Structure formats: structure tokens, C-alpha cells
Amino acid sequence: MRTAKIDARLGARLLVAAETTSIGLSPPRVFNRDILSYNGIVNNINTPLRLNCHNHHRHSFITHDFPKPLAAAIPNNIHGARLPINSIPKARLPVCHSRNMLATKNYKGLFSTELISPTIAASLPESYTIRALEKGDFARGFLDCLRVLTTVGDITEEQWNERYDWMNTQGNGGYFLLVIEDQGKIVGTGALIVERKFIHNLGLVGHIEDIAVAKDQQGKKLGLKIIQALDFIAAKVGCYKSILDCSEANEGFYVKCGFKRAGLEMAHYYEDPKSNGTSHRLPHDHARAHEAPANTRNSRREPLIGAMPLDRFVYPSISTFADCGSYVNTAAAIVNAIIMFVTFLTTIPALLMPTSRMWLKLHGYLVFICAMVSMVIGLVLWFDTLKTRSNLSTVWAAQPQEVQSLLQQKLHCCGYLSSSSPPFFTDSVCTNPLVAAQLSGCVGPFSTLANNFLDLIFTAAFGVVGIDVALILCIAMLVKDRKEKARYRHIDEKSGTAGF
CATH class of the missing domain: 1.20.58 (Methane Monooxygenase Hydroxylase; Chain G, domain 1)
Known part of the structure; x- marks a missing residue:
């Protein structure tokens, strides 16, 4: 008996039977037993995928569940022939028995390039690129860009790697950190944190945070483009709304981005979380003790803008x-x-x-x-x-x-x-x-x-x-x-x- 490798990194299409669950979709998409085309599965890491085995269709499926290996072998006993890499032909699926597999991500950053708005990407100057945060952005000045917004602290590369790896594994699908790069340097950033709720039919809410633009890049509307790109991601992953905090002086900016006033922000800062005991701290949280933002009104309120940190911009009288x-x-x-x-x-x-x-x-x-x-x-x-x-x-x-x-x-x-x-x-x-x-x-x-x-x-x-x-x-x-x-x-x- 020979085996055929299915590697989702190389496949642009999988013929899927039974059901799939995609990040940001609730409830899971359900497909009938007929062989169907499903194009998005290759871009969803840790996405449960079940392929019906026609020999045991009532109780057995080809399944992947994280964190299994990134590729799996599917038995094939049709005269030694191998299954095509990018599809499972309908004629050969019935002879495949149940086996675990896992779709492989085909991108380097925290999320897929399919979540980047093509309109926003095309509107940037020629040397500018908007993309997901990558592990190598530590050396490209990502933290320096954030320092325009508020205090960051002395974060080592080891601490950076720990936090990035956590976001990329346990936090995958919940953290969408976006950056704008110009000639190898990070000049703008923003974050979308997806909150999973029980209310609103297991709804998702996007929290837009930490909008920052390098001082020498302010005035180029990069902050506006970051906000619009994050809003695009929120809609793409299935959020029913996005929320953010801002000062009254910046309200007009966010109104232009499609937001409206919807409440009052309040905050309670803790002087030193370590003094409250470390036994109940969140796992994978090796960051230094929390430092109050430099701007006590709100460290996220200055964009655009950073700016625009502004920063902070006021109105003439x-x-x-x-x-x-x-x-x-x-x-x-x-x-x-x-x-x-x-x-x-x-x-x-x-x-x-x-x-x-x-x-x-x-x-x-x-x-x-x-x-x-x-x-x-x-x-x-x-x-x-x-x-x-x-x-x-x-x-x-x-x-x-x-x-x-x-x-x-x-x-x-x-x-x-x-x-x-x-x-x-x-x-x-x-x-x-x-x-x-x-x-x-x-x-x-x-x-x-x-x-x-x-x-x-x-x-x-x-x-x-x-x-x-x-x-x-x-x-x-x-x-x-x-x-x-x-x-x-x-x-x-x-x-x-x-x-x-």
C-alpha cells in the first residue's frame, strides 16, 4: 500500500465532504456529503477539517485536529497511484480510510494576506507595504514605532519571541497586528483584538488598539489607512462590530472612518501586578510589570497618527x-x-x-x-x-x-x-x-x-x-x-x- 501526501501549503483547492469550521465563522459551515470545492481552507491554520471516507461514511472521516502534524499521509490502494497534491479526486476518495490531517498556513505573519484590503494596499506609495506582523519585525523597528504612542519598556528579543509565539499559537485567530513597512523599516502599526462572546449568538467583537505612526511619517494618512485596514479585517473574520477608545479631539477622525460615539471609556490601572501575587497570572505572560501610559487619558488615543500623536492635536480658537x-x-x-x-x-x-x-x-x-x-x-x-x-x-x-x-x-x-x-x-x-x-x-x-x-x-x-x-x-x-x-x-x- 502506498501513501499520498496532502500538503495544504501547495494546494489552492481541496475537495471537501462533510463539514469544515473556519476561523471567525460561527456556527461552523456544514457541507453535504457530495464532493464540494472549498477554496479558503489552505489559509486557516488549526482549522478542523473532516473528509468523508466513503467506505465508512456513517462513522469514519478523514479528520484533522490541532495540534497534529502539518501534513498527513492518506492511504491509497488504487494500484500504487498517488493522490494529486492539490485535490482529492472524487473517484479515489471512496478508497481512502479515516486519517488525521491538518491544513498548513501558507504565510509568514500572524494572519493570511487574504485579510489585507487590496484597496488599501494599492493606495499606499510605491515603496510602502501593508502586511501582518512578522517575527522579524523586532529588528525592523516595530517597538520604536510603538514608542511614539506610549511607553514600551526594555523588551529583549527573547521576550519578543515568547510573546509573538504565543500570539501565533494559542492566540491565533484573536490577534491581528498590522504593520506598514517602508524600505525595511516599520513606519506604522495597529492591532485588532477579536473577542469571542457568548452573547449575540456567539458573536465576535473587534477591539482596535495601539494605532501608531512614526513621527517622520505623520501627515501621510497612514493612520487612516491602518484604521480602514483593521476595519476590513474585522468584517472579514466575522465581527459584528468594532470598538475603540479615543479622545474627543480625535472623534472627528474616527467618524470619517465609519465609527460613531457609543459610550464612555473608563480604566483602572494597577501599580504592580506582581505585588498582587503571580500564581494567578495569565499563562505565557512574561512581560514586565505594567506601566501606566505616558498619556494618562489613554495611550491609544493618539494616532495617527501617533500621532497625530498627534500629539496631541487641538483645534484653533x-x-x-x-x-x-x-x-x-x-x-x-x-x-x-x-x-x-x-x-x-x-x-x-x-x-x-x-x-x-x-x-x-x-x-x-x-x-x-x-x-x-x-x-x-x-x-x-x-x-x-x-x-x-x-x-x-x-x-x-x-x-x-x-x-x-x-x-x-x-x-x-x-x-x-x-x-x-x-x-x-x-x-x-x-x-x-x-x-x-x-x-x-x-x-x-x-x-x-x-x-x-x-x-x-x-x-x-x-x-x-x-x-x-x-x-x-x-x-x-x-x-x-x-x-x-x-x-x-x-x-x-x-x-x-x-x-x-
Whole structure:
């Protein structure tokens, strides 16, 4: 009796009878006893496969159950002929007796290339590749890419291999870690964690986590493509929904990706899991003690983006310019206004009493004080204009959609650094992602607007100082004139001509 090897790595099609179960399908697909074509089995590692043996069709099947060997021999007693590698002919299946076998994965990463969206892959630049995480990505800078998002820790290659092997075996079908590679370097990553539930008819839920883009790659919409690729995987493996956590500032970005607000995230961080006892820790978990994320609001909230870590991106505010509260000390402005008002009041007696020099001198001193305060305010504003762009990263603070849309329309731009970091709001200028991608981000024109506004403010302040200097000179001349007139009056009184 000879044997024939069936190796699923080489087969693109298996003729299957009875039933198969595929990752992400619940309940299992059931086929009738007729010989059927099933194309997806070669890409599903550890997938239970049963081939009906027609000699014992009531109680015996050709079966594979993990973790059996990756290839199995099926007896064949038809005159020494071997079964074809990529199929089991219907005529020869009846002479095959029950035997265990296991489909072999035909890919290197954590999951099959069939789960990669062809649309997303085609939309990437020529040198960029989107694929599943591979074991060799430790040397390609995967952890460095994650460090853009949050703390990672000093993970050795041995620890990396242990965690990867666990995801690739016990965690297979539950962890879909995606990377974007450019010239041998990981420049973006994201993860889909599939949760298996009892509710919703044994439903599956996808958790999108750890979206990160290298700092020198932000603004290229890689974060958006990673989100869309993970969403594609979730739908492909049978999830009835995908969920993620994000900050309010990034909500618009995820709305564009098809997500909507659906609750509130809460977290409870543990200082040191080891201190709580290690006897009940999860198996295959040799990671270091948990470290709280660098961003305590949520380590996953900055994409895109990482970015976009942003990172974290904020929204511009017109009201900030209106009150100048971020640039001018409010107390100094109020004091200056009070001094100017008092100075104005001193002009009334100075004008009504043409021979008095006391009120005129008091007025001059107050004008000098006003000039000094105005000059200080002007200098502060001038120094602020030298660092306007860096200040705008904090001024671009959580404003309502209407305000950001107003700025986009006024400045004819979309988003801040770009249309995706942070994401733009749809309006008459940024009508859709394609149009928005062709427009520049608002950071440039917004900086120009801020500079022009501040230029007007400190120019006005220095202009007031110039006017004050002119007033001081005029007051000095007027005081001198009144002093001369007073001297002549005294001379006239002594000479007896005062009556004339």
C-alpha cells in the first residue's frame, strides 16, 4: 500500500465532504456529503477539517485536529497511484480510510494576506507595504514605532519571541497586528483584538488598539489607512462590530472612518501586578510589570497618527485672539486702562485752569506711566510673535466644530498639520476626503493670521507709546510756556503795570 501526501501549503483547492469550521465563522459551515470545492481552507491554520471516507461514511472521516502534524499521509490502494497534491479526486476518495490531517498556513505573519484590503494596499506609495506582523519585525523597528504612542519598556528579543509565539499559537485567530513597512523599516502599526462572546449568538467583537505612526511619517494618512485596514479585517473574520477608545479631539477622525460615539471609556490601572501575587497570572505572560501610559487619558488615543500623536492635536480658537488672554497679562491691561482713564481726567482741570502748572505736571507724569506700561505690553507681544507657531500647538485647543470649520473656510485649508492630523470637519471648503487631501493644513495660514493679528496689537501698543511721548513733549513745552507767563506777570506786578 502506498501513501499520498496532502500538503495544504501547495494546494489552492481541496475537495471537501462533510463539514469544515473556519476561523471567525460561527456556527461552523456544514457541507453535504457530495464532493464540494472549498477554496479558503489552505489559509486557516488549526482549522478542523473532516473528509468523508466513503467506505465508512456513517462513522469514519478523514479528520484533522490541532495540534497534529502539518501534513498527513492518506492511504491509497488504487494500484500504487498517488493522490494529486492539490485535490482529492472524487473517484479515489471512496478508497481512502479515516486519517488525521491538518491544513498548513501558507504565510509568514500572524494572519493570511487574504485579510489585507487590496484597496488599501494599492493606495499606499510605491515603496510602502501593508502586511501582518512578522517575527522579524523586532529588528525592523516595530517597538520604536510603538514608542511614539506610549511607553514600551526594555523588551529583549527573547521576550519578543515568547510573546509573538504565543500570539501565533494559542492566540491565533484573536490577534491581528498590522504593520506598514517602508524600505525595511516599520513606519506604522495597529492591532485588532477579536473577542469571542457568548452573547449575540456567539458573536465576535473587534477591539482596535495601539494605532501608531512614526513621527517622520505623520501627515501621510497612514493612520487612516491602518484604521480602514483593521476595519476590513474585522468584517472579514466575522465581527459584528468594532470598538475603540479615543479622545474627543480625535472623534472627528474616527467618524470619517465609519465609527460613531457609543459610550464612555473608563480604566483602572494597577501599580504592580506582581505585588498582587503571580500564581494567578495569565499563562505565557512574561512581560514586565505594567506601566501606566505616558498619556494618562489613554495611550491609544493618539494616532495617527501617533500621532497625530498627534500629539496631541487641538483645534484653533478665534475667541483666543479676541481677548488676547493667552498673550497679554489681563491685570496689566486693566491697570493700563485705569491709568489712561485717570490721565484723561487730569486733562480737564489742566485745561480749565490755564495758569495752573500743578495739574499739567500731574498729567505729564501719568502720561509717562501710561507710555511705560504700553511699551512693556508691546514688548511682551513682540516676543510672543517670535514663537507664535509653537504657541499655536497649545492654542489649537478643544473648540467646537463650528469654530474649526469657520477657520477652514476663512483660511481655505483642511485640518491642522494636514487634512488627517487632526481630521478636518466637512464644510463648503473641505467637502470630502479627496478634496481635503489636496489642500494644505491650517497650521501655516493660521500662524500667519496669528502673526498679523499680534502685529496689529503690538504696533498699536508702540503707536500709543509714540503718542504718549509726543504728549509729554507738548506738556513740557506748555509747562514752560505757563512758567514764562507767570514770571512776566510777576514782573508786571512789581513794575505797577498789572492794571494795564
